[in-house]
Amino acid sequence: MSNIFDAISALRLEQGRRLVGTLSPAVQQLVARCGRHDSSGSAPHLVADTLLVADDLVDNHGPGRQAYITGCEVDDAVRDLLRRPLLSALAEVGAAAAARCRHCQPRQPLRLVTSNRSGSSAEGLDDLIIGKDSTSDFDIMLEFDGPFRWATPGAEKPADIEPRCAPQLWARPTDNAGFVTLHWVRTDRCGHEEPLEALPADSVRRLMHDFCRVRMDGEITPTGPAVNVKDPDDNDGGIDFVFCLLVRGWWPAPVWPDGAPWDTSFGVHLVPTGRPGSKTEFIEYRISLSRAELLAVRQLCPGLRAAVTALKAIKNMLKESGVAIGDLKSYFMKTAALWLAQETPGGPRTGVTDGVHRLLDWLERRLDEEWLPCFFYPAINVAAELTADQRQAIIGSLRLVREHLTPLLMACCEKQWSLNTLLEGRPTEPLSERQLRLRLGRTLLRQAVLDGIQAPPHGSLLGELVE
Ligand SMILES: [Zn+2]
Numbered sequence: 001m002s003n004i005f006d007a008i009s010a011l012r013l014e015q016g017r018r019l020v021g022t023l024s025p026a027v028q029q030l031v032a033r034c035g036r037h038d039s040s041g042s043a044p045h046l047v048a049d050t051l052l053v054a055d056d057l058v059d060n061h062g063p064g065r066q067a068y069i070t071g072c073e074v075d076d077a078v079r080d081l082l083r084r085p086l087l088s089a090l091a092e093v094g095a096a097a098a099a100r101c102r103h104c105q106p107r108q109p110l111r112l113v114t115s116n117r118s119g120s121s122a123e124g125l126d127d128l129i130i131g132k133d134s135t136s137d138f139d140i141m142l143e144f145d146g147p148f149r150w151a152t153p154g155a156e157k158p159a160d161i162e163p164r165c166a167p168q169l170w171a172r173p174t175d176n177a178g179f180v181t182l183h184w185v186r187t188d189r190c191g192h193e194e195p196l197e198a199l200p201a202d203s204v205r206r207l208m209h210d211f212c213r214v215r216m217d218g219e220i221t222p223t224g225p226a227v228n229v230k231d232p233d234d235n236d237g238g239i240d241f242v243f244c245l246l247v248r249g250w251w252p253a254p255v256w257p258d259g260a261p262w263d264t265s266f267g268v269h270l271v272p273t274g275r276p277g278s279k280t281e282f283i284e285y286r287i288s289l290s291r292a293e294l295l296a297v298r299q300l301c302p303g304l305r306a307a308v309t310a311l312k313a314i315k316n317m318l319k320e321s322g323v324a325i326g327d328l329k330s331y332f333m334k335t336a337a338l339w340l341a342q343e344t345p346g347g348p349r350t351g352v353t354d355g356v357h358r359l360l361d362w363l364e365r366r367l368d369e370e371w372l373p374c375f376f377y378p379a380i381n382v383a384a385e386l387t388a389d390q391r392q393a394i395i396g397s398l399r400l401v402r403e404h405l406t407p408l409l410m411a412c413c414e415k416q417w418s419l420n421t422l423l424e425g426r427p428t429e430p431l432s433e434r435q436l437r438l439r440l441g442r443t444l445l446r447q448a449v450l451d452g453i454q455a456p457p458h459g460s461l462l463g464e465l466v467e
């Protein structure tokens with residue numbers, strides 16, 4: 001047994017060496033000069049705690065980001081006017097193919113109501129890297145509605161209704177928490193015994209796929225509930241178009257002991273994707289809480305939000321250096337951050353380094369327990385689809401990150417900031433905590449002056465000079 005442990009620790013040592021070897025000479029020098037916190041009186045964590053929080057405070061301003069997204073959505077709304085006839089035509093073909101009963105099914109097809117941005121880019125949790133494209137994708141939720149009402153969702157089959165009350169949609173939970181199938185509630189005139197399947201997920205995914213194929217250039221790939229459209233020349237994750245239905249007023253999770261963390265009367269979205277291996281996989285919908293998550297992430301303190309983006313950037317470094325093992329999904333990190341925000345009072349003073357440590361600890365503990373509870377619906381295990389091997393691989397990656405966190409966080413800083421001021425003087429001269437604090441202050445000041453010249457509140461001075 002000890003041989004296996006020896007082999008594992010030897011492997012991790014080797015991976016760590018390879019990982020640190022890929023970091024730039026500037027980062028290596030800074031790590032060496034800052035030393036370890038306990039031995040030399042220096043405090044290397046100050047670098048990330050200062051620079052990465054500054055990034056979040058300046059660039060990730062909640063109302064500013066909301067204004068930007070609202071601008072995008074207004075733009076989308078105008079474009080939607082052009083998309084709408086095409087979508088209606090495609091939906092009509094689908095509806096005609098599915099028509100089986102004139103009593104319980106609607107006569108008009110679905111129509112597009114709104115499109116909203118969601119996911120990491122909208123939340124401000126994208127792994128933006130200056131000089132390179134972000135690898136995060138942009139999610140657009142296309143919300144559809146139709147001439148139907150929602151019956152009370154739940155396991156119990158609704159009683160037959162009169163034809164004048166039809167059509168009504170019923171969301172029936174499956175064996176897997178968070179997944180439902182949709183059915184038209186039977187009327188007392190229906191000739192069939194069981195409620196008919198409604199809007200099967202595979203058919204609406206096909207609708208979105210056809211829609212993207214007609215409208216867009218680029219690679220079109222169905223991924224989960226989304227259809228991803230990606231320009232092959234771009235590094236980023238492309239745009240995910242996600243079909244969704246809003247079940248207004250439905251909140252499937254039990255009520256929280258001290259009040260729900262948000263207005264549950266909004267309801268939840270359903271997105272067309274099934275649990276792999278389930279017997280109704282191809283017609284299932286998954287409950288999506290992305291709207292609630294978008295608002296919740298905005299409430300995180302800057303230190304914790306910066307910790308999530310740093311961990312995403314570190315994950316990319318692991319991938320690039322070839323030592324990444326297992327897929328630590330960004331959804332896991334977001335979930336961890338939302339739970340951690342409940343545990344201790346946050347606030348802008350919570351350090352990024354501390355935040356990343358807490359994220360790593362939480363993720364390792366939960367993966368070890370084989371249950372990563374969804375924040376708004378804890379009965380859902382968001383890591384349910386991982387195998388034991390995949391879980392162990394992710395835990396291995398988390399430990400590797402923890403062991404090399406100082407240089408990795410400094411590498412995150414280097415992607416956004418110049419380290420020149422911090423590295424002034426002889427390359428081997430150690431930096432005391434006091435020196436480091438002074439140099440960090442100068443780095444911030446220098447950047448502020450530069451930003452002030454390049455992007456003053458009223459137009460660009462440099463721009464005018466160039467003109
Ligand atoms: Zn019927």
Ligand SMILES: [Zn+2]
Nearest residue numbers: 119137139240
């Ligand atoms: Zn996406």
